[in-house]
Amino acid sequence: MSSIPAAELAARIRRAGGERIVLQFPDGLKRQAAPLVRELRAEGIEVAAVAGDPCYGACDLALDAVALTAADLLVHIGHAPVEERSGVIYWEYPLEFDPASAAAAVPLLQGPRVGLVTTVQHAHMLDAVAGVLADQGLETEIAPGGGRTPHAGQVLGCSYATARALSSTEILYIGTGVFHAIGVALATGKRVVALDPYTGEVQEVNADRLLRRRFALIERARKAETIGIILSTKSGQARPDLAARLAALSERAMVITMREVTAAEMTNFGCGAYVNTACPRLAYDDQVRFPVPLLSPQEFEILCGVRAWEDYAIDEIE
Ligand code: SF4
Structure with missing residues (x-):
């Protein structure tokens, strides 16, 4: 049995006018998919598909799966909206503690x-x-x-x-x-x-250790012959204007679109460093997975001399 109340969700789907839906879950909740599909079908909801790609936030809506399956509604589980979107229901997954x-x-x-x-x-x-x-x-x-x-x-x-x-x-x-x-x-x-x-x-918390690591990465990135400016193709992560502005700062830079930012793709392109305009967390939290420095936009500005280290700022999406 799913831990998501299917009858309540089905009522919301009907209120939203959904007749044929796609379900999307973050990785930690994907085991809920099979029972929830059964329970929604029992409630009379047609489930066209479950989106199978990795999903880390409401910034990554499976709209392609909706179009591909001719569904009329995406039910996104586990996150609150990050932007206004029609044709999407957000079903949050609150967790209690004492x-x-x-x-x-x-x-x-x-x-x-x-x-x-x-x-x-x-x-x-x-x-x-x-x-x-x-x-x-x-x-x-x-x-x-x-x-x-x-x-x-x-x-x-x-x-x-x-x-x-x-x-x-x-x-x-x-x-x-x-x-x-x-x-x-x-x-x-x-x-x-x-x-x-x-x-x-x-x-x-003490941010100094992170800042020291980030400073060292900027210094390593200075030696790169080519720098890939990563532009996400995900619905709520794509920042094309920012990517273009950053690319214009250096002749060594080129914009590369990516859906998932992976070490394998970085290795395939062979750039000496990358700049992340996708989910900001990738640069700060996942650097250890990557073969070369992955800088934030602000760190690249420091590298290019258009921002001072003293003006270091964390990357946020507006
Ligand atoms: S961009 Fe990153 S931090 Fe923001 S909602 Fe998406 S996954 Fe979460």
Whole structure:
């Protein structure tokens, strides 16, 4: 049985006028596909196909699968929208945790006022977390959602707008891993504490190590004879104007379109370095997978001498 309530989803599909749908899941939820297809069919919904390509966000809608199968609606599971699109239903997949776990962060928080941010799966928990922190004498602030992050307090690896909107000088990030927390620190320049709500692990994040690694990559990329400017073909990652502007900065640069940014494709083209205008997370979090430096747009600007290292900024998609 699927953990997605099929009857409720079927009702939403019918309300949206969908008669023949394509389902799309992030990799971690693809095992839900087979039972959900059965359950939706039992509800009278025609499922034309399940999109099988890797999917990491609502920036990568399987619109090609919809066109190919003559479906009339895409049901995208697991993410909130990053842009307005007709013909798409977003079915989010919220994850609960015990809000009392937020008390573990209190010893590291300076207060009295703390901004709260989290990922889409936990955005609905922020008010409960604020209540727990209020009981501990802390005032909290949550910025309204908008743009690529429609939920209050939600951050994405490509948008920290809800963190930048905070007036508090200290921010608590709630979620697993430190990638987003480091992004919040770089985007805001503020003190950031990260709390894993499942393990209770809490730490003040330090972006210096990442910055040292990024500086070394820029220096390595200076030696490249050719530099590939990667332009994503995914619906919500494509930044053609940015790619063209960056390519114009150097005669060594050429724009290369890619769907999946892989080490194999980088090796095939043989460039000495690449610049990433696709999902910003690829350059910061996945560099270890790639054979040569993958710079962010801002890092390439530093390499080309049109931006100073002191003006380093994290890449975000507007
Ligand atoms: S661009 Fe990257 S960080 Fe942004 S929604 Fe897509 S996968 Fe997530």
